[in-house]
Amino acid sequence: MYLLLILLLLVCSAGVAGEAVEGLPAAPSVAAGRLASERERERQQWQAEQLRGREQAAAAGDRARRERQMILAEEAQARAEALRHDAQFKQEQQRERLQDREAAARWRALDRQQGAEWKQDLHHEASARALNDRQARDAYRQWRMQSRDADERARLQARSDEARAREEDRRLRQEERFLAQRLVQQRQADDRRQRLEAEQEVVRLREEAQRARREQGRAAVQGDGVARQADRQQWTVLLQAAGQGNVHAQYQVGMRYFAGHGVFQDYGQGMYWLRRAAGQQDARAQLQIGLACHLGQGVPRDDLAAYVWISRAMLGGEAQAVARRDALARQMSPSQLAKAQRLVADDAPPPRSGL
Numbered sequence: 001m002y003l004l005l006i007l008l009l010l011v012c013s014a015g016v017a018g019e020a021v022e023g024l025p026a027a028p029s030v031a032a033g034r035l036a037s038e039r040e041r042e043r044q045q046w047q048a049e050q051l052r053g054r055e056q057a058a059a060a061g062d063r064a065r066r067e068r069q070m071i072l073a074e075e076a077q078a079r080a081e082a083l084r085h086d087a088q089f090k091q092e093q094q095r096e097r098l099q100d101r102e103a104a105a106r107w108r109a110l111d112r113q114q115g116a117e118w119k120q121d122l123h124h125e126a127s128a129r130a131l132n133d134r135q136a137r138d139a140y141r142q143w144r145m146q147s148r149d150a151d152e153r154a155r156l157q158a159r160s161d162e163a164r165a166r167e168e169d170r171r172l173r174q175e176e177r178f179l180a181q182r183l184v185q186q187r188q189a190d191d192r193r194q195r196l197e198a199e200q201e202v203v204r205l206r207e208e209a210q211r212a213r214r215e216q217g218r219a220a221v222q223g224d225g226v227a228r229q230a231d232r233q234q235w236t237v238l239l240q241a242a243g244q245g246n247v248h249a250q251y252q253v254g255m256r257y258f259a260g261h262g263v264f265q266d267y268g269q270g271m272y273w274l275r276r277a278a279g280q281q282d283a284r285a286q287l288q289i290g291l292a293c294h295l296g297q298g299v300p301r302d303d304l305a306a307y308v309w310i311s312r313a314m315l316g317g318e319a320q321a322v323a324r325r326d327a328l329a330r331q332m333s334p335s336q337l338a339k340a341q342r343l344v345a346d347d348a349p350p351p352r353s354g355l
């Protein structure tokens with residue numbers, strides 16, 4: 001476009017110059033010839049310039065056409081590229097839509113498959129639950145029947161056990177009455193034996209006192225007051241010896257308290273001195289403690305402790321302990337006897353009630 005404008009300006013300027021030359025006044029001939037030649041040269045120059053201008057305009061037009069062709073080609077190429085991109089985009093969109101459709105179809109098929117499996121699992125679970133319910137009901141009915149049978153057997157067994165228990169109670173009461181009578185008789189016999197032993201011990205002590213008095217030159221007959229004074233003196237000497245740890249004196253003091261000879265009867269004091277003697281392995285004191293535990297003298301009655309103490313006296317060499325232990329064993333229950341024998345075998349201390 002710019003080149004065309006330039007060519008038009010050149011042509012217009014050449015026309016104006018020709019008109020100006022043609023309008024000059026006529027000169028003389030030489031001058032006219034020179035002027036004509038100059039005009040011819042100018043005209044030729046002008047024609048040549050116009051020709052160059054036309055050639056330049058043609059070249060510029062060619063360049064402009066080539067540029068327009070290049071621009072059109074580029075625009076066509078750009079449109080083709082855009083069309084190609086549009087086609088590729090549409091193909092990509094079509095491919096994505098197809099992939100989405102295929103994925104949706106796969107998901108629908110998977111959902112249908114999972115739904116069918118889920119329904120099948122539900123059916124299996126319902127069948128299993130129904131089977132379990134039937135089994136549970138059957139088991140419950142069977143358990144109820146077994147429970148009723150067991151309850152009936154238990155009631156019958158309870159009645160039978162109750163009848164046996166009443167019979168056993170009657171037998172045990174009879175045995176207890178018989179044993180109580182035997183114990184009372186045995187206790188009376190033991191009391192008589194203890195009183196006899198205490199009387200014998202008192203007689204022996206009196207004989208010893210009489211010998212002591214004879215040694216002191218008291219051969220004359222003395223009154224009751226003097227005899228009581230001698231007994232008190234002898235009792236004082238016996239207590240002192242017991243307090244000093246004489247095991248024989250401890251046993252004698254304990255037996256006096258048990259028998260009530262020369263002192264008030266006191267089983268508690270008697271047990272105190274007998275325990276001190278038994279602590280020094282006096283078999284007579286151990287036997288007496290066992291008898292006291294069996295009879296309930298000074299301590300609560302406890303056949304288990306009595307068995308342990310009498311067994312210790314037997315091991316200590318007391319002759320009467322064997323028969324006493326055997327008689328006591330016949331009166332004890334099997335469980336008590338087994339426990340007492342374990343205590344004796346382990347050399348364990350007797351129960352607290354027999355200490």
